[in-house]
Amino acid sequence: MQDEPTPTELIKAVADFLRNEITPTIKGHNAFKLRVGINALDLVTRQLALEQGSDAAEAVRLKQLLGMDGSLLELNRALSEKISKGEVDLQTPGLAEHLWQTTMDKLAVDQPNYGSYKRELENK
Amino acid sequence: MIEDQLGRCVASWYPGATGVAGAAKLSGGASQETWTFDIVHAGGSTGAILRRAPPGYGASPGRAAGLDAEATLMQLAHDAGLPSPRVMHVLKPEDELGTGFIMQRIEGETIGRKILRDEQFAKARPILARQLGRVIAGIHGLPASKMPKLREMTATKEIADLEREYRSFNWPRPVFELALRWLRERDPGPSKDVTLVHGDFRHGNLIIGPDGVRAVLDWELAHFGDPMEDLGWICVNSWRFGEIDKPVGGFGTREELFAGYEEAGRRVDPARVMFWEVMGTLRWGIMCCGMMQRFRMGPDHSMERAMIGRRSSETEIDLLRLLAPRGGA
Numbered sequence: 001m002q003d004e005p006t007p008t009e010l011i012k013a014v015a016d017f018l019r020n021e022i023t024p025t026i027k028g029h030n031a032f033k034l035r036v037g038i039n040a041l042d043l044v045t046r047q048l049a050l051e052q053g054s055d056a057a058e059a060v061r062l063k064q065l066l067g068m069d070g071s072l073l074e075l076n077r078a079l080s081e082k083i084s085k086g087e088v089d090l091q092t093p094g095l096a097e098h099l100w101q102t103t104m105d106k107l108a109v110d111q112p113n114y115g116s117y118k119r120e121l122e123n124k
Numbered sequence: 125m126i127e128d129q130l131g132r133c134v135a136s137w138y139p140g141a142t143g144v145a146g147a148a149k150l151s152g153g154a155s156q157e158t159w160t161f162d163i164v165h166a167g168g169s170t171g172a173i174l175r176r177a178p179p180g181y182g183a184s185p186g187r188a189a190g191l192d193a194e195a196t197l198m199q200l201a202h203d204a205g206l207p208s209p210r211v212m213h214v215l216k217p218e219d220e221l222g223t224g225f226i227m228q229r230i231e232g233e234t235i236g237r238k239i240l241r242d243e244q245f246a247k248a249r250p251i252l253a254r255q256l257g258r259v260i261a262g263i264h265g266l267p268a269s270k271m272p273k274l275r276e277m278t279a280t281k282e283i284a285d286l287e288r289e290y291r292s293f294n295w296p297r298p299v300f301e302l303a304l305r306w307l308r309e310r311d312p313g314p315s316k317d318v319t320l321v322h323g324d325f326r327h328g329n330l331i332i333g334p335d336g337v338r339a340v341l342d343w344e345l346a347h348f349g350d351p352m353e354d355l356g357w358i359c360v361n362s363w364r365f366g367e368i369d370k371p372v373g374g375f376g377t378r379e380e381l382f383a384g385y386e387e388a389g390r391r392v393d394p395a396r397v398m399f400w401e402v403m404g405t406l407r408w409g410i411m412c413c414g415m416m417q418r419f420r421m422g423p424d425h426s427m428e429r430a431m432i433g434r435r436s437s438e439t440e441i442d443l444l445r446l447l448a449p450r451g452g453a
Binding site for chain 2: 033036037039040043073076077079080083084086089090096099100102103104106107110111114115116117119120123124
């Protein structure tokens with residue numbers, strides 16, 4: 001068992017330091033790069049918090065849609081193939097809901113400020 | 125060092141040029157660079173831009189039109205009275221600057237977020253979509269007889285290219301599969317109207333001033349094909365920077381864009397434009413995945429590229445909004 005602090009706590013501490021102490025002291029292209037770096041750390045923090053729950057729910061949906069078992073990667077490959085061949089489509093019960101939920105869960109990690117995502121959260 | 129080379133170069137064709145000053149690299153990958161500099165002459169100085177492949181990088185990659193073709197197209201657009209920089213000089217071997225060209229520098233803004241937020245563009249924003257409609261119609265109407273050699277694209281070829289690239293990543297994306305299937309099923313076939321297509325007509329490649337559009341840049345992806353492609357591409361949500369209810373670059377409506385286009389004497393096919401918007405959304409998503417591949421394989425092992433890889437999910441939600449809108453959306 002690894003000891004505390006947790007990876008999330010460590011990354012947050014680093015990101016907060018960069019955001020609050022370093023950002024005001026840096027200008028130009030490096031300021032842009034620093035912002036990208038801080039965004040990356042924030043993304044990792046969100047993924048650590050959300051991934052387990054969303055992956056588990058995605059696996060449950062995929063197994064039900066496909067009627068098979070496997071890793072998340074295998075299940076996504078199988079679904080991709082079925083969509084490509086036209087064996088499932090937007091008329092297939094549960095497919096649209098599954099794709100929407102999976103995509104919303106990705107955006108919650110990748111880019112929660114993205115305009116389309118915020119609109120879809122409001123509309124839900 | 126580049127200032128010395130540029131100085132010798134401009135002396136050979138700019139009347140009264142005594143040298144160059146303030147040379148600075150604006151952007152550059154391994155094979156293509158853009159430099160800004162001032163030509164110094166008796167009457168003062170003139171802003172110029174060098175776009176080149178450095179010595180040793182002759183051939184342009186896969187889809188690129190090539191710098192000679194870019195120069196020809198820019199000059200054609202300029203001669204037709206379209207907002208385009210004047211090409212001042214096409215590089216020759218004796219310039220020892222590689223291949224490329226030098227053009228007039230046009231002042232203004234290319235960064236989408238600034239164009240959409242800054243006060244100085246407040247008067248430009250409401251007129252831009254219509255203006256750009258007229259401009260792109262002008263580009264589509266450039267005389268075919270004077271065109272350089274360019275690749276010819278159809279929707280069918282574009283779908284196949286995107287699919288091949290997506291499959292090469294070997295990472296399953298059910299939403300991209302859905303989009304590819306949708307595109308294959310609705311492929312309208314070859315366009316009756318085949319024209320010059322700019323290929324990357326969007327924020328970043330447009331110089332905007334407080335008075336509106338001043339120049340169209342970056343003809344690297346120019347080709348012959350369905351003119352509706354350019355109208356669809358500028359409507360892709362990725363260039364709206366949060367202003368998602370204004371489909372044209374976050375500043376205007378499709379109706380304004382189409383009205384400008386038709387004022388210039390060309391016809392719009394809105395269904396085809398929508399088809400190309402879906403294609404463009406998928407294309408940007410696949411380009412984001414490509415950035416992630418280049419990050420992994422190097423040589424550009426940068427945070428920026430890595431993080432762009434995580435933006436492909438933005439195009440997935442946009443594709444779902446286009447192809448499978450939810451009740452209230």
